[in-house]
Amino acid sequence: MGLKQRLASGDTLWGSFLKTPSPILVEVLASAGLDVLCLDAEHAPFDRAAIDTCIFAARAAGMPVIVRTPTAASEHILNALDCGADGVLVPHVRTADEARALVCAAQYGRGGRGYAGSSRAAGYGSVTIPAHLAASKERTVVLAQIEDVEAVEAVEEIAAVAGLDALFIGRIDLTIALGETDPNAPRVIEAVERILAAGLAASLPVGMFVPRDPDVAVWSEKGARLFLQGSDHAFMRAGARAARAAAGL
DSSP, X not given: OOHHHHHHHTOOEEEEEEOSOOHHHHHHHHTTXXXXXXXXXXXXXXXXXXXXXXXXXXXXXXXXXXXXXXXXXXXHHHHHHHTTOSEEEESOOOSHHHHHHHHHHHSOSTTSOOOOTTSTTTGGGTSOHHHHHHHHHHHOEEEEEEOSHHHHHTHHHHHTOTTOOEEEEOHHHHHHHTTOSOTTSHHHHHHHHHHHHHHHHTTOOXXXXXXXXXXXXXXXXXXXXXXXXEEHHHHHHXXXXXXXXXXXX
């Protein structure tokens, strides 16, 4: 069962962000029990070549991989999908119109994603046009990141947009947008719960970034189904600290 089908089935999925553009780290994390890996091209130095090599490594290791694009620009979405990503996580989706534009850019058809049969996604020319169109429709995951005050105010309309596979709560950006510094501030929690409620009402999965282990159980009970916890940087830092403490230093 692919990532798109697992999301639609209601499975709880756990993964992480990759901040270091290294295919070696992709290989390492692919053996660490993650359900999905997200390449963070918004906040980390991923150029097209780095996205390409990391997706190559993920596919070779059988690891589902999505790309958080730098923006909602169609060329960023096209690049990630042509390289063979399972989907895109697009930041700062604020309105239903922006969500519809995102869905269009990620799909083939009138006004949508440009077609190239020479890409990795299309098997480097070995797949027929009908076969590739069908495979892309079956596989491509489209996630809209909700992290702005305007997005929360319009979240019920955004959740109703056909073609979205999930909403994703950017809780830290949302915290800043609300004028807070604590992601557990009451205003932030109220906004997160509204986003979750909108997703549940529309039968649309909702995911979120979580910095701490206990957050997964808390928000899973409230209906969240996709968790991206920490990053490769956080794992390395935590591991180094734990090793030092275990050594009694």
